[in-house]
Amino acid sequence: MLDRLTIRRPDDWHVHLRDGAMLKAVAPPTARQFGRAIVMPNLSPPVTDVAAAEAYRARILAALPAGVNFVPLMTCYLTDATDPAEVRRGFESGVFTACKLYPAHATTNSAHGVTSIAHIAPVLEAMQAIGMPLLVHGEVTDPAVDIFDREAVFIDRVLTPMLADFPALKVVMEHITTAEAAAFALDNPGGRIGATVTPQHLVINRNAIFAGGLRPHAYCLPVAKREAHRVAVRAAVTGGARNIFLGTDTAPHMVEAKLSACGCAGIFSALTALELYAEVFDQDDALDRFEGFASENGARFYGLPLNEGTVTLERAPLDVPEQFGAGESHVVPFRAGETLAWRMVD
């Protein structure tokens, strides 16, 4: 039995670092585990231009301890009014790595998101011309569509026509949760379609949200689906699909915002991200495929060099803290109070 695993330094291709005091708290754990991270732009106000992204990047770097080797990769939040010239300038100057499509009102801080793909057609034209990836929160917002069907319906109604209209556009299906999304990624291995998968969607199904009572800490978007979907997504990940990569979607919210009559969506996993995934690969007898998922597939999709250096994990119990941050106002991590089977060796 393998008890120690050394892999190339991994990247997290979907992270929410927030801002202010929260940024100072959550940036160091992500930087401890990962060489780079795609930083989501859904601040309020959102990061919609080059100047805002440069300023945010500087705040992220300032939140890290001296000497930490971590590169935040910035994204541009698309709105109906995004200027294609600004997107192009940001990408060509190395500030923007990608653009993020939030359908308006699909998730946290998406009120300024896109109301129709037609409104961003000139932006998508520019992006496909320069090879800039589009990162998609892939859920429709039509209130007539059941919340558990919103991802699958998005593939049919939005993603498929968009890929036909912009035949060279590279797209990452973020935080996939369904058999339909996993199949779509597996059917499109050619380098045009990528997908990220969170730790929670490999571990929990929708029962976790209602286990003995309402469980706000198991609530994120896209919401966890029924067991057959978890199994399908997990099989694609631990089966070694080369266009599926690590993206935690670590999304911290203060406990009072989670435990509310209208609780926020988001699960915080940054403290133990690698350990959560390692446990999944180990359970599926797929530890030999963990490095591809964590450290290679994403970089290859984005056309970035693989990281130098390594991280090591060992098979040893790791207690997930009950809370992150002292006092009444804190963040509750994913699987708080549980013991994981792997731990990163510093």
Ligand SMILES: NC(=O)N[C@@H](CC(=O)O)C(=O)O
């Ligand atoms: N995943 C979540 O449930 N929440 C994210 C937004 C997102 O990634 O959709 C957040 O910013 O809190």
Ligand SMILES: [Zn+2]
């Ligand atoms: Zn999202």
Ligand SMILES: [Zn+2]
């Ligand atoms: Zn997210």
